[in-house]
Amino acid sequence: MSDIRTYDVIVVGAGVIGCSIAYHLTRAGLKTALLDQEQVGAGASGANFGMVQSNDAELVHSIPMVLASYRRYETLEEELGMPFGFRRIGALRLLSTEAQWKTSEERAGILSAAGIPYEFVPPERIREIEPMVDTSTLFGGTYASYQGQLNPFLLMWAYLRRAIPLGLALHTFTKVTGFDIESGRIRGVHTNRGHFSAGAVVLATAAWTRPLGKMIGQDWNIHTFRASAMVSEPVYGLKLNTIIATADHIEMEVTGKGDAELTVLALSQTADGHFLIAQADRPGEETNPAISHAAPKTMAMMAGRFFPALRGARLLRTWTAATTYTDDGCPLLGPVRAIEGLILAASYRSAIVHSPLAGEVVMRMLTTGCDDLLDISAFSPDREMGKSAETIYTVKSSHSGAMEENS
Ligand SMILES: Cc1cc2nc3c(=O)[nH]c(=O)nc-3n(C[C@H](O)[C@H](O)[C@H](O)COP(=O)(O)OP(=O)(O)OC[C@H]3O[C@@H](n4cnc5c(N)ncnc54)[C@H](O)[C@@H]3O)c2cc1C
Structure with a gap:
């Protein structure tokens, strides 16, 4: 059983952000599991309008990410091999x-x-x-x-339909109930369906991220x-x-x-x-x-x-x-200092436009050990946040x- 449930990376949350991350990690050759407490799109990603826009996004720090994402959308349907109504x-x-x-x-x-x-x-x-x-x-x-629109359900499934044949393990109705941490390093997660082991865990859990953090003494400002x-x-x-x-x-x-x-x-x-x-x-x-x-x-x-x-x-x-x-309008994107191997990709505004880049950034972080694509220091989960968002x-x-x- 432990062999089956041992992964390089566990991504928690199958919304537009988690599906993209899971796709990019699997494509890069990492043995990846995607867990959701309900089903794909059960959170805000199943409720949104699919607008590929930056209206709600913070722009001072996020503009390079927004621009790079707009560019990815030019060819994303072709890359994923499935139209999603863009x-x-x-x-x-x-x-x-x-x-x-x-x-x-x-x-x-x-x-x-x-x-x-x-x-x-x-x-x-x-x-x-x-x-x-x-x-x-x-x-x-x-x-x-320059804005766009797509079908968010099709976007999530386009990522997954590409990733599952490459080896992605999708576990729906699998709720993370605790974290397995040893000597300051993440070893896996506890769920209602048992233990999953991994060298890295990515939380793409949006509105549920703060309560999950409280389980391990973190109070992320979401x-x-x-x-x-x-x-x-x-x-x-x-x-x-x-x-x-x-x-x-x-x-x-x-x-x-x-x-x-x-x-x-x-x-x-x-x-x-x-x-x-x-x-x-x-x-x-x-x-x-x-x-x-x-x-x-x-x-x-x-x-x-x-x-x-x-x-x-x-x-x-x-x-x-x-x-x-x-409070500052930026997402929490990057490694958590106190827990080695734990990464956050949570609380995006205008998440649809950011989705392809969120996956690419996390994939680079986990494959090269650093993000050489964009400067994401302003999004650190450990940053002090002033109230500057509109x-x-x-x-x-x-x-x-x-x-x-x-x-
Ligand atoms: C009505 C409405 C319209 C919107 N329109 C747009 C729009 O047009 N364009 C746009 O960019 N944004 C829009 N948004 C915002 C957008 O929907 C969200 O920013 C986006 O969906 C967030 O995606 P996500 O993947 O980060 O989180 P979510 O989609 O919320 O996914 C988080 C997932 O984590 C899972 N999860 C949580 N806790 C656990 C746990 N313990 N164990 C396992 N799984 C867990 C949840 O079940 C959920 O599926 C809209 C939002 C709403 C509500």
Whole structure:
């Protein structure tokens, strides 16, 4: 039994990040196991819109990773031998105030300097790009023509379908319950299905990373919030040309003051006509996937306000998933100093765009002993974190239905 369960590397968490890491490690010739407490895509990766964008990503340190990942997407379907629905599609961000415009300028500077097209557009131009947007209350917007969209389920399975024939062992419904550490070095993990041995363990466990760390005396600075979304029936007469997001958000009370949904509109359309509508965020350090009664209402209000033609659309389904952020906006990527052989690849924002590079970076770390691809020192799990991220995951007020500026 111990022979069967002895690996070079164990990757915990079969989301877009863990699947990519498992693929890259297996392709590099390492005997790799991928474990998930449930099934592939059971976390936020099975709940997201598949937008290949950098809207939520920290850019000061992350831009080289974002750029390299965009490049990998050019050929990734071919490399994996399976289409996952990748298409370039522009993204519009709707700005209601001049203040929102000003806060976008820093990001615009970084993206443009890196060669990623990003332009400020007046309301008339927004109507040219997306004729059905109500621009009457808009100050303007930003337009990023370089964004993309894909099917996240197909992306995860494309990695796995390539890796499994190369030797990857996928263990679903296998929950890590403890770590096997000897003299400061990781030896494996304990699970509900017994012990797994390995010389290295990678945690790609996003919202579950902090509780796992607490089992071994680590308190990694990862916060959790629940993000909700919904999907409409196909609406054949309506065509969305881009992905739309707003800088405005609504706060709506769920159980009382201080407990609100913070809803930022994210709107996209699948190739077969369904509208994906998000995102109601509920602050709170929880992984409970229950949706609140307020979430569908706030998302519908936001969609109807900026895209009135959707007001009559019928909804098919809503869902919620635990999502993460850190105080400085950067992921935790790299070795854990106190435990030799333990690596973190957790709490990515805009995880889809980062997925190919996360795998490549961890593979290089474990095969060459260092990461010679990118400077990832700013992402060290052991770093001191100042509060520098632009996050909105605190409830500013609790007046129902009020439009707030997200700046
Ligand atoms: C509604 C919504 C829309 C979004 N849209 C986008 C988007 O368009 N583009 C984008 O880039 N991002 C988007 N995101 C964010 C994105 O989904 C996440 O950042 C991303 O999925 C995180 O991937 P991950 O692989 O790090 O973690 P996850 O997908 O959360 O995977 C972690 C995995 O670890 C497993 N696990 C946890 N604990 C254990 C344990 N003890 N033992 C074994 N397994 C364990 C879990 O079961 C889970 O499968 C969206 C999120 C939501 C909720």
